[in-house]
Amino acid sequence: GGQIFFVHNNIHKIHFIANHIQKLVPEARLGIAHGRMTPESLENEMMRFVNREIDMLVCTRIIESGIDIPSANTIFINRADMFGLAQLYQLRGRVGRADEQAYAYLFIPKESALGRDAQKRLKVLMEHSDLGSGFQIAMNDLKIRGGGSALGVSQSGHISAIGYDMFLQLMEQAVAELKGEPIPEPLNPEINIPVSCFLPETYLPDVDQRMSIYRRLSKVTDIKSLSDIKDELTDRFGPMPQEAENLVLKIMLRIYAIKAGVSRLDATETAIRLMFSATHITRPEVIIEMAREHSDTMELLPGDGLKVSIAAKNGRGAVVMSKKILKELVLRGTC
Incomplete structure (x- = not known):
C-alpha cells in the first residue's frame, strides 16, 4: 500500500x-x-x-x-x-x-x-x-x-489585507485632495543599528524565496503582520538565525519610528540619536517633557533631535533599548 x-x-x-x-x-x-x-x-x-x-x-x-x-x-x-x-x-x-x-x-x-x-x-x-x-x-x-478594487468588497481581505494604518493613510490623502490641502509625504525613517540584518543563504537557499520575503517585509505596516511573517518563517524553515531575527527587529523599529514621527534613528552601544520629522510631529511638547523627566540620560538636540545615553553590553542591547524608547514615544502620543 x-x-x-x-x-x-x-x-x-x-x-x-x-x-x-x-x-x-x-x-x-x-x-x-x-x-x-x-x-x-x-x-x-x-x-x-x-x-x-x-x-x-x-x-x-x-x-x-x-x-x-x-x-x-x-x-x-x-x-x-x-x-x-x-x-x-x-x-x-x-x-x-x-x-x-x-x-x-x-x-x-x-x-x-x-x-x-x-x-x-x-x-x-x-x-x-x-x-x-x-x-x-x-x-x-x-x-x-476579485481583482482591481483596492478597498472594495471584491478584493480579498478588505481593510485587513492592506492594514488599518494604510487604510487611514489612503483616506487622509483622499480627503486632503478633495479639500485642496497639501499632502505630506509618507514617513520613511532611516534606521541604523549596530547588528547584521539579513536573511542568510544557509537559512533560505532559494533566491526567489528570499526576495519574496524581503518584499513582504518591506510592505509591513503593523506589528501583527510582522509577527505573522516571523511565525510563518519559523514554521516553514525552522528557528531563525540571529541575522534574520535582527532583520525582524529592524522592521519593528521602523514601524514604531513611523508611529512616533521619527525620521532617523542611529543606535550604538553608548547612545541612541533620534531625529523627528517636523511635518509628522503634532505634539513636540511630548518630546520636551520626556527629556525633562529623564534629564540624566536624555538631551534635546538642535534640529528636532533627541539623544539618549545608554550602556548596552552589545549591539542587540542597543536595539532593545531603541525599541523601548520608541514604544514610550508612541504611548505618549507624539503624532
Missing part, C-alpha cells in the same frame, strides 16, 4: 492529533514533521518517511512545495476551509506522483459553518482534478477573490 500525509497546520495541536490518530489506528507507524523541529530531527523524520519506515506523516503545510515522494498516494487535509485555493492545489499535488491511484481527502466543518468563499474554493478544487488544471484553478481563484 501507499503512504499517507495528514496535514494539520497547527503546531500547538499537532501532537494531540497524532496521538488521536494512533489511538484510532494502533498498527499505523506515525511520524511528525513541522518547521519548528531542529533541521536534524526534521531531516531524520523525512528520511524515515522516504525509506517507508513510517506509514503516515502528520505534518504542517511545510510539505506544500519541494516534496517528491512517489510512494505517497493519499493526503488528508484537516480544516481545508482554512487554506487558500493555491495552497490546497499545491498540497494535493504532493500525491499522485507515481502510477498508483492517488486520493485527497479534505476535512471541513459542517457546510452551514463554511463561508461562501470557502465553499467556492472547495468546489473549484473538486471540479478541476485533471493534469494541467492549474491555470483553470488560478482563473477561478481570481474570480473568487
Whole structure:
C-alpha cells in the first residue's frame, strides 16, 4: 500500500492529533514533521518517511512545495476551509506522483459553518482534478477573490489585507485632495543599528524565496503582520538565525519610528540619536517633557533631535533599548 500525509497546520495541536490518530489506528507507524523541529530531527523524520519506515506523516503545510515522494498516494487535509485555493492545489499535488491511484481527502466543518468563499474554493478544487488544471484553478481563484478594487468588497481581505494604518493613510490623502490641502509625504525613517540584518543563504537557499520575503517585509505596516511573517518563517524553515531575527527587529523599529514621527534613528552601544520629522510631529511638547523627566540620560538636540545615553553590553542591547524608547514615544502620543 501507499503512504499517507495528514496535514494539520497547527503546531500547538499537532501532537494531540497524532496521538488521536494512533489511538484510532494502533498498527499505523506515525511520524511528525513541522518547521519548528531542529533541521536534524526534521531531516531524520523525512528520511524515515522516504525509506517507508513510517506509514503516515502528520505534518504542517511545510510539505506544500519541494516534496517528491512517489510512494505517497493519499493526503488528508484537516480544516481545508482554512487554506487558500493555491495552497490546497499545491498540497494535493504532493500525491499522485507515481502510477498508483492517488486520493485527497479534505476535512471541513459542517457546510452551514463554511463561508461562501470557502465553499467556492472547495468546489473549484473538486471540479478541476485533471493534469494541467492549474491555470483553470488560478482563473477561478481570481474570480473568487476579485481583482482591481483596492478597498472594495471584491478584493480579498478588505481593510485587513492592506492594514488599518494604510487604510487611514489612503483616506487622509483622499480627503486632503478633495479639500485642496497639501499632502505630506509618507514617513520613511532611516534606521541604523549596530547588528547584521539579513536573511542568510544557509537559512533560505532559494533566491526567489528570499526576495519574496524581503518584499513582504518591506510592505509591513503593523506589528501583527510582522509577527505573522516571523511565525510563518519559523514554521516553514525552522528557528531563525540571529541575522534574520535582527532583520525582524529592524522592521519593528521602523514601524514604531513611523508611529512616533521619527525620521532617523542611529543606535550604538553608548547612545541612541533620534531625529523627528517636523511635518509628522503634532505634539513636540511630548518630546520636551520626556527629556525633562529623564534629564540624566536624555538631551534635546538642535534640529528636532533627541539623544539618549545608554550602556548596552552589545549591539542587540542597543536595539532593545531603541525599541523601548520608541514604544514610550508612541504611548505618549507624539503624532
